[in-house]
Amino acid sequence: MRIVPISLPTPFYIGPVNVYLIAEDPITLIDTGPKTREANEALREALRKARFRVSDIRRIVLTHAHEDHCGLARSVRDEAKDADVLVHAWETGHRVGRLEYEEHRALLVRAGVPREEVERMRKMYEGVRQYADSFEADEYGELHDEEELEFATGSLRILHTPGHTPGSCSFVREADRTIIAGDCVLKRITPNPVLSPDPIDPNKRFASLAEYLVSLARLRTFAPTLVHGGHGDPVEDFEELFNRYFRAIQDRQAQVVRLLPKAGATAWDVARQMFPDVDDVHRFLSVSEAVAHLDLAHSEGKIGLEMADGREVYRPQ
Ligand SMILES: [Zn+2]
Numbered sequence: 080m081r082i083v084p085i086s087l088p089t090p091f092y093i094g095p096v097n098v099y100l101i102a103e104d105p106i107t108l109i110d111t112g113p114k115t116r117e118a119n120e121a122l123r124e125a126l127r128k129a130r131f132r133v134s135d136i137r138r139i140v141l142t143h144a145h146e147d148h149c150g151l152a153r154s155v156r157d158e159a160k161d162a163d164v165l166v167h168a169w170e171t172g173h174r175v176g177r178l179e180y181e182e183h184r185a186l187l188v189r190a191g192v193p194r195e196e197v198e199r200m201r202k203m204y205e206g207v208r209q210y211a212d213s214f215e216a217d218e219y220g221e222l223h224d225e226e227e228l229e230f231a232t233g234s235l236r237i238l239h240t241p242g243h244t245p246g247s248c249s250f251v252r253e254a255d256r257t258i259i260a261g262d263c264v265l266k267r268i269t270p271n272p273v274l275s276p277d278p279i280d281p282n283k284r285f286a287s288l289a290e291y292l293v294s295l296a297r298l299r300t301f302a303p304t305l306v307h308g309g310h311g312d313p314v315e316d317f318e319e320l321f322n323r324y325f326r327a328i329q330d331r332q333a334q335v336v337r338l339l340p341k342a343g344a345t346a347w348d349v350a351r352q353m354f355p356d357v358d359d360v361h362r363f364l365s366v367s368e369a370v371a372h373l374d375l376a377h378s379e380g381k382i383g384l385e386m387a388d389g390r391e392v393y394r395p396q
């Protein structure tokens with residue numbers, strides 16, 4: 080089973096995105112790139128080099144439903160005459176190409192984000208939405224943990240690896256312990272556990288970082304020899320990356336705990352201290368980062384948490 084990595088341009092700060100062609104029946108594309116002319120052309124060119132056409136694709140599998148990964152899914156599917164589109168059921172917020180604004184808004188307000196800031200974030204995300212089309216609920220199938228994606232001469236095992244998003248999935252070729260991990264594993268940067276509503280109870284927020292740590296540990300049990308991430312070069316030394324991520328998470332947690340004044344602070348206050356010069360685009364991600372680490376510290380009993388005026392205030396113990 081031949082895995083062909085393809086790098087596509089994106090209009091986002093993160094740079095090019097990696098998608099993967101599984102060049103074997105049924106011809107499968109894992110992630111598609113954003114809905115831009117440049118990505119569309121680059122995808123065609125890469126397929127041509129591998130001696131395929133878009134119309135040969137029979138199955139589109141999404142690691143997660145961020146615009147840089149899923150944006151072209153609909154146009155590829157249409158051109159490939161109804162190839163199957165598969166994504167995990169927990170990828171609710173983005174699955175149909177839109178953030179669930181009301182639920183996100185409620186989470187941001189509770190995290191202490193001022194209303195005018197929430198409005199700015201909403202406008203920014205409406206801009207991002209143009210890079211993906213939405214799907215109707217009956218237009219895609221679901222990826223299930225531990226099931227296999229079958230190919231003519233092998234299979235990829237589906238692993239639900241939540242954290243970056245609730246429905247993020249990875250795919251393992253056990254024969255040589257190669258993994259395609261989407262944004263769960265990125266060589267140069269620690270993936271951001273993005274603030275998300277819990278897919279089962281949207282009034283709660285998803286325990287992104289705690290889930291992420293479990294996912295990383297699960298990937299480690301495969302002793303991977305090669306991990307293909309959503310951006311950047313593949314990872315050959317997963318053990319080194321695993322330890323580096325753990326240290327980075329511990330350092331960040333120590334930092335957010337240290338930043339808490341006696342009187343307490345919201346995640347927004349902490350994010351502003353951690354990233355004082357952050358631009359508009361990254362303000363949402365900086366709040367995500369603060370919430371994720373504060374929540375983990377709270378769940379480990381290192382800090383307290385109480386509600387004050389509809390906002391969550393964390394306090395040192
Ligand atoms: Zn992502």
Ligand SMILES: [Zn+2]
Nearest residue numbers: 145147262309
């Ligand atoms: Zn990405």
